Amino acid sequence: SRTALVLYFFILLANILSLNKKLLQTTITIFCAIVILGFAFQITPEKYNTLKGLSNKQIYSDKYYDISSANDTFGYESHRSQYIINSFKGFTEKPLFGHGLTTFHQNHHEYDNDNNLIRKPISHNDYAQVLYELGLVGTLLIFYLFLKIFYRLISNNQYDEFKTIKIIQFLALLISLNFINLIDHALFWVYLSLMVNLNITLKNNSDTFLFR
16 A cells, blocks of 8 residues: 555654654664565565555456556546546535535446446545535534644643654544545544543643642
8 A cells, every 4th residue: 555655654754753762762673674674575666566556456356457557546647636636626616515425425426338337436535525525614624623633632741652652643644634535434533532532631640640
């Protein structure tokens, strides 16, 4: 997964920038392990692309799939690019409140030449999909929620590696929403709820300790 790779290196970089001793030690250990495994299995960018192509071929169950086309997903004509473009076009049609929940999924069915349904795609980008479905109002509410959670995380008086890890996890989650749809999953909201409630608990415990 290209998304997983991007997030993985973001987390490693964020660990380094945190200047936390324990996180730095862990990051250096992981980075050394990656380098050693890369040499051991002879992983190069070309081999990685080949493995990604073979993975796609297996997922699509298409023996004629051209594995060299794995990088086409980054092109303007790719399905993912068109989904995002369609999201913004739909936003311009109903910019204030959008088309309604789940409408992107409903309004973009794909058919073959015989008019048989092929797929009911998602946007693979939560920010674009929220713009399409909930418009400017929904987008502002979502960003307000994210900013509120981030503020609670950084305002916690407990400065340790656990707090730093939580902040890095939350930022990684926000980045991942550019590549995948999570907002329409219940687990996403459970995670946010736990993030906020756990942070409140930590802050209350810290305040109690300081009071004593």
